[in-house]
Amino acid sequence: MDNFRSLVTALSLVCLSATTAVIAQDNDKASDGQSEFEKALALTPNIDNGRKLYKLCVTCHGPEGWGDDNGSYPQIAGQLTGVTIKQMADFRAGNRDNPIMRAFTSVRALGGAQEIADVSAYIASLPMTEYNGQGSRRDLELGREIYLRDCADCHGEDGEGDVKKHVPMIQGQHYKYLERQYRWIRNGRRLNANKEMVEQIENYSSRDERAMLSYVATLMPPAEKLADADWTNPDFPNYKRSWRPDPTRERRAIPR
Numbered sequence: 231m232d233n234f235r236s237l238v239t240a241l242s243l244v245c246l247s248a249t250t251a252v253i254a255q256d257n258d259k260a261s262d263g264q265s266e267f268e269k270a271l272a273l274t275p276n277i278d279n280g281r282k283l284y285k286l287c288v289t290c291h292g293p294e295g296w297g298d299d300n301g302s303y304p305q306i307a308g309q310l311t312g313v314t315i316k317q318m319a320d321f322r323a324g325n326r327d328n329p330i331m332r333a334f335t336s337v338r339a340l341g342g343a344q345e346i347a348d349v350s351a352y353i354a355s356l357p358m359t360e361y362n363g364q365g366s367r368r369d370l371e372l373g374r375e376i377y378l379r380d381c382a383d384c385h386g387e388d389g390e391g392d393v394k395k396h397v398p399m400i401q402g403q404h405y406k407y408l409e410r411q412y413r414w415i416r417n418g419r420r421l422n423a424n425k426e427m428v429e430q431i432e433n434y435s436s437r438d439e440r441a442m443l444s445y446v447a448t449l450m451p452p453a454e455k456l457a458d459a460d461w462t463n464p465d466f467p468n469y470k471r472s473w474r475p476d477p478t479r480e481r482r483a484i485p486r
């Protein structure tokens with residue numbers, strides 16, 4: 231497992247240096263994340279092509295798209311297509327500051343708006359794991375109160391997101407990933423984040439933040455979006471997985 235991880239890190243570094251030049255070239259072609267987002271959104275996705283393109287993504291996101299409960303990689307399976315398209319366009323345009331994802335969303339690595347649409351639709355079709363990484367699970371009542379009051383209007387009562395407004399589904403996400411993205415949205419590192427959300431989250435105490443994100447991590451996707459814990463993606467039969475969910479860990483049972 232550790233060997234596998236070091237291999238992934240080494241590979242990422244190699245890819246990174248190899249793609250620096252490519253990124254520089256891509257900059258003028260893809261600097262406008264908004265228009266790329268709108269273009270990709272209007273296209274009809276080809277899921278079969280998305281499946282092929284997803285080979286580029288498995289090393290980090292896993293064949294199931296379940297990420298890693300240590301939060302280094304998000305669960306992307308089942309995410310709303312429009313949301314994934316927007317995030318891909320934002321990485322590519324540098325609105326989200328992540329050199330690794332920027333390299334893998336570059337024109338040369340992935341392709342144009344059509345390919346963004348294709349791979350996003352494939353990701354949306356993947357069933358999710360319900361065994362995402364949890365937070366402390368303390369103050370969950372407080373977290374629920376704040377979430378329902380301040381977040382549910384946009385993200386939905388169960389964190390299911392909003393298809394029309396491209397608000398991300400945040401149910402089933404790993405706690406540590408939620409925490410990092412929340413922090414980066416609050417401190418402006420995610421340049422193209424939702425301005426209303428940024429204003430909304432200016433003034434919480436750190437206890438409030440931990441409580442509500444811990445609560446969000448307990449929100450479960452509906453049964454029809456879930457896979458069994460031992461499900462493996464048949465599109466990648468022989469892949470050696472770096473993280474698998476552990477169904478024996480303490481689970482939710484949260485008051486609703």
Ligand code: HEC
Pocket residue numbers: 242283284286287288289290291302303304306314317318326327328330331334335340349350398410411
């Ligand atoms: C070398 C590792 C690596 C590869 C390969 C990779 N990613 Fe990522 N991806 C990451 C990391 C790390 C993050 C988290 C970035 C952050 O924290 O801002 C991420 C984040 C994302 C997100 C944002 C999800 C969210 O909800 O915020 C999407 C979407 C995504 N990746 C899609 C893809 C797709 C599609 C591919 C293949 C074309 C891909 N990734 C390839 C490492 C990788």
Ligand code: HEC
Pocket residue numbers: 316317377380381382383384385395396397398399400408409411412415420422423424426427430431442443446
């Ligand atoms: C006005 C609508 C709105 C409100 C209110 C709002 N959000 Fe968001 N949130 C969004 C949108 C839109 C995004 C996607 C931003 C982007 O495209 O980068 C987002 C992104 C996020 C993300 C990152 C998800 C990911 O996969 O990258 C987290 C975590 C999050 N919100 C949590 C919260 C929490 C917790 C609250 C309540 C305190 C909240 N949001 C309130 C609209 C909102």
